[in-house]
Amino acid sequence: MTSSITPAAPEGGRPIAPSMNVQPPKQRRRPRMLSITGLIGLAIVGFWLVMAVAGPSVAPHPANALVSDDSFGPMSSAFPLGSDYLGRDILSRILHGAPYTIGVALAGTVCACLLGTVLGLTGAAAGTGGKAGHWVDEVLSRAMDALISIPNKLFALIMVASFGSSVPLLILTAALAYMPGSYRIVRSLAVNVMTLDFIQAARARGEGMAYIIFIEVLPNMFRPALTDFGMRFVYVVLLLAAMSFLGLGVQPPDADWGSLVRENILALGEGAPAVLAPAVAIATLTIGVTLLIDSLGGRGKREKDGV
Amino acid sequence: MNSTLARLVVKRLGSGALTLLIVSLVVFTITALLPGDAAQALLGQEATPETVAALRAQFGLDQPAYFRYFQWLGGLLIGDPGTSLANGMAVADLIGGRLPNTLKLAAIAALVAVPLALTIGILSAMFRGSLFDRTMNTAAVAAVSVPEFLIASLAVLLFAVHLQWLPALSHVSEINSFSDFLRAYTMPVLTLCCGLVAQMARMTRAAVIDQLSSPYVEMAMLKGARPIRVVLTHALPNAVGPIANAVALSLSYLLGGVIIVESIFHYPGIATLMLDAVATRDMPLVQACAMLFCLGYMMLVLVADVSAIVSNPRLRK
Numbered sequence: 001m002t003s004s005i006t007p008a009a010p011e012g013g014r015p016i017a018p019s020m021n022v023q024p025p026k027q028r029r030r031p032r033m034l035s036i037t038g039l040i041g042l043a044i045v046g047f048w049l050v051m052a053v054a055g056p057s058v059a060p061h062p063a064n065a066l067v068s069d070d071s072f073g074p075m076s077s078a079f080p081l082g083s084d085y086l087g088r089d090i091l092s093r094i095l096h097g098a099p100y101t102i103g104v105a106l107a108g109t110v111c112a113c114l115l116g117t118v119l120g121l122t123g124a125a126a127g128t129g130g131k132a133g134h135w136v137d138e139v140l141s142r143a144m145d146a147l148i149s150i151p152n153k154l155f156a157l158i159m160v161a162s163f164g165s166s167v168p169l170l171i172l173t174a175a176l177a178y179m180p181g182s183y184r185i186v187r188s189l190a191v192n193v194m195t196l197d198f199i200q201a202a203r204a205r206g207e208g209m210a211y212i213i214f215i216e217v218l219p220n221m222f223r224p225a226l227t228d229f230g231m232r233f234v235y236v237v238l239l240l241a242a243m244s245f246l247g248l249g250v251q252p253p254d255a256d257w258g259s260l261v262r263e264n265i266l267a268l269g270e271g272a273p274a275v276l277a278p279a280v281a282i283a284t285l286t287i288g289v290t291l292l293i294d295s296l297g298g299r300g301k302r303e304k305d306g307v
Numbered sequence: 308m309n310s311t312l313a314r315l316v317v318k319r320l321g322s323g324a325l326t327l328l329i330v331s332l333v334v335f336t337i338t339a340l341l342p343g344d345a346a347q348a349l350l351g352q353e354a355t356p357e358t359v360a361a362l363r364a365q366f367g368l369d370q371p372a373y374f375r376y377f378q379w380l381g382g383l384l385i386g387d388p389g390t391s392l393a394n395g396m397a398v399a400d401l402i403g404g405r406l407p408n409t410l411k412l413a414a415i416a417a418l419v420a421v422p423l424a425l426t427i428g429i430l431s432a433m434f435r436g437s438l439f440d441r442t443m444n445t446a447a448v449a450a451v452s453v454p455e456f457l458i459a460s461l462a463v464l465l466f467a468v469h470l471q472w473l474p475a476l477s478h479v480s481e482i483n484s485f486s487d488f489l490r491a492y493t494m495p496v497l498t499l500c501c502g503l504v505a506q507m508a509r510m511t512r513a514a515v516i517d518q519l520s521s522p523y524v525e526m527a528m529l530k531g532a533r534p535i536r537v538v539l540t541h542a543l544p545n546a547v548g549p550i551a552n553a554v555a556l557s558l559s560y561l562l563g564g565v566i567i568v569e570s571i572f573h574y575p576g577i578a579t580l581m582l583d584a585v586a587t588r589d590m591p592l593v594q595a596c597a598m599l600f601c602l603g604y605m606m607l608v609l610v611a612d613v614s615a616i617v618s619n620p621r622l623r624k
Contacts, residue, residue: 146329149608153563154600161585161593162338234452241454242567246582261456268463276464279457286452294448 038295044288052102055095063096064088064253072264072272082273084264090277093260100256101282104167105240108174109233115175116182117225119144121213123183124190141187144180152177152239160248170249174236185228189221223296230293234286241282257282315616323609330601331383335376338594379594388595393587398595401580406599409569409576413561415492416499421554424504428511428553432519433538443508450505455567459498463571466494476573495572499564506560510553517549518542548618555611559604 056063066087073083081090119140127137150158159173193199194217202212243249244258255263260278267274370378382388388398431440450458466473473490518524519542527541528534569578581596583589 143329146326146333149326149330149605150333150597150601151559151562151604153566154597157566157581157585158334158337158593158597161588161590238452238454242456245454245456245567246570248582248585258454258456261460265460268460269468271464271468275460276457279454279460283453283457286454287449290448290452 035295037291041288041291041293041295044284045292048098048102048285048288051095051098052106053099055098059089059092059095061089061092063093063255065092072267072270072274075273081277084260084274085266090260090264090274093255094257094278094281097256097260097278100167100250100254101237101241101258102285104170104250104256105174105233105237108171108236108240109178109229111171111175112178112232112236113182113225113229115179117186119179120183120186121190121217123187124194124217125209125213127187127191128194140183144183147176148180148184152235153242156239156243157248160243165243165248165251167250167254170240170243174239177239178232178236182228182232186221186225189224190217193217193220227293227296230289230296234289237282237286237289312617316613319612319616320609323605327602327605330605331380331598332376334594334597334601335379338590338597339372339375339379383595383598388598389591391584391589391592393584393589393592398591401592402577402595402599405575405577405580408574409565409578412492412495412499412565412569412574412576413558416496416503416561416564417558419496420500420503420507423500424507424554424557425511425550427504427508428550429515429538429543431508431512432515433534435516440512447505447509450501455498455502455564456571458501459494459568459571462494462497495568495574498568498571499561502564503557503560507554507557510557511550514549514553515542515546518546521545548614551614551618552611555607555614559607562600562604 051058069087070083071085071087073079073087075082079089079091081094084090084093123137123140126133126140155177156173159169159176163169199212199216202216207216240249240256241258241261244256245262247259247262250256250259252259257278261275264272264274264278379389386399388402390396391398391401427443431443434440473493515538519538524537524542527537532541565576566578566582568574569576570582573579577596577599581593581600584592584596
């Protein structure tokens with residue numbers, strides 16, 4: 001992830017947005033990237049990203065194999081995280097669930113942020129344009145305000161009630177639910193950047209809108225946008241986990257980590273690891289991403305906007 | 308209240324009403340414009356086209372969509388959101404039976420969370436950067452980034468399984484004494500409060516810090532006022548608006564939180580009613596519950612915005 005941040009740094013003699021980078025970015029970034037909590041977060045996120053791809057192939061057992069005689073068995077050398085209500089290996093089920101929990105959430109977040117960014121930039125570009133553009137901006141912002149007034153879990157419930165639960169629907173739901181927040185952030189970032197002198201200079205040079213957006217505006221809002229992406233990913237993971245926990249997310253025989261908590265909820269009475277292990281897996285993922293983002297900085301902007 | 312202030316508040320209320328109207332349109336569009344409709348779903352695959360058409364006519368589904376939307380909206384406004392498809396009862400009665408429970412749970416959670424969060428938030432702001440501040444900040448980050456069901460599971464494991472103080476489910480129908488009340492409500496409220504307190508405390512801290520960094524506080528410190536006095540008599544009165552704003556915004560967390568908490572503890576509230584409706588695809592009930600949640604959310608956001616407007620010293624006479 002470290003290298004993917006570098007596009008935010010200016011290339012050649014291009015001016016930097018003064019409001020965001022007062023000091024030279026390199027001096028500011030290096031100590032932050034080396035913070036211990038940030039490294040821990042990076043390690044956790046890296047681990048889970050690898051598991052999202054490789055998890056099913058490194059799992060010791062197939063996801064649905066009945067391998068243990070015990071239901072809700074304890075941790076043992078054969079079953080490191082115990083067994084579930086049917087005697088399946090929890091570690092294997094978590095590893096097989098990783099592509100669902102991480103993959104679906106990632107797909108939803110990417111869609112949400114792409115949509116939000118495209119619309120946000122459209123709004124910002126239109127808003128700084130003529131009178132007709134201002135109108136476009138106004139309509140977009142008003143529609144987003146309405147969408148953001150529907151609590152996300154509630155929106156997901158309506159979608160599932162109407163269309164039934166499936167992986168594509170969950171991705172679409174997450175994308176629609178978190179797009180307005182992304183729109184607001186991107187729009188406000190872009191509007192800020194667009195008032196700066198180098199944009200005026202580019203306009204005076206006669207550059208087109210596409211050039212201004214892709215070459216001048218986007219690189220200068222990359223870091224806060226990346227931070228926002230991470231926070232949004234955490235929210236989407238939590239939303240999807242909650243939906244699966246309610247039995248309205250990923251449907252059997254497939255299972256993400258939220259489904260694993262749901263199907264093993266009876267283990268709670270016995271204090272078996274079957275119910276806690278998948279819940280803790282979700283917590284490590286979300287806390288890992290949060291730690292990583294905190295060390296990247298830029299959270300303040302998000303909180304100020306209250307999204 | 309002067310006229311500028313009144314105009315701003317009225318304007319905000321108006322835009323709130325408009326937003327609610329758009330929300331109702333979105334909710335209706337998602338839930339009512341399906342390729343297959345309720346009549347088909349209710350009768351199943353084997354139904355003859357005639358019976359489906361008859362049931363559609365009975366539900367009014369043969370009317371054009373915009374007509375149904377206005378009919379539904381009109382019903383909502385006069386408090387008649389239709390009848391449940393699952394059991395034929397009036398949706399208003401079903402909701403009326405459950406709503407007090409949810410409001411009670413939310414009110415108790417708010418009563419516990421608000422004083423706790425304000426204390427933590429103000430203390431963190433006063434002793435910014437101290438061990439207390441950093442511990443609370445870490446705890447808050449952890450509390451908002453783990454799923455609610457993990458917190459609930461840990462609470463059940465601790466209080467119901469290991470200590471055996473409380474039952475794992477919430478039995479609200481058998482409340483005869485204060486101890487019954489505690490047994491029924493402690494764990495749901497505890498679970499709700501974790502996320503709620505975390506969010507509220509962080510926003511309160513930010514609001515107080517904002518005030519503490521303003522020039523008049525510096526002036527008060529320069530003239531030699533003690534830190535406690537600076538916070539209590541100088542900063543806090545000015546932070547009331549931002550804090551009210553933070554409290555109202557954080558309370559909207561409850562709307563998402565109760566869905567999970569009611570489900571885990573089998574609490575008979577509006578969220579469990581809605582979850583059942585979602586599972587049986589009982590659309591009139593889903594729509595009504597959804598609008599109720601959206602209304603609650605909008606009201607909290609409105610309270611937050613209006614308290615921010617009213618407390619703005621620049622608008623005071």
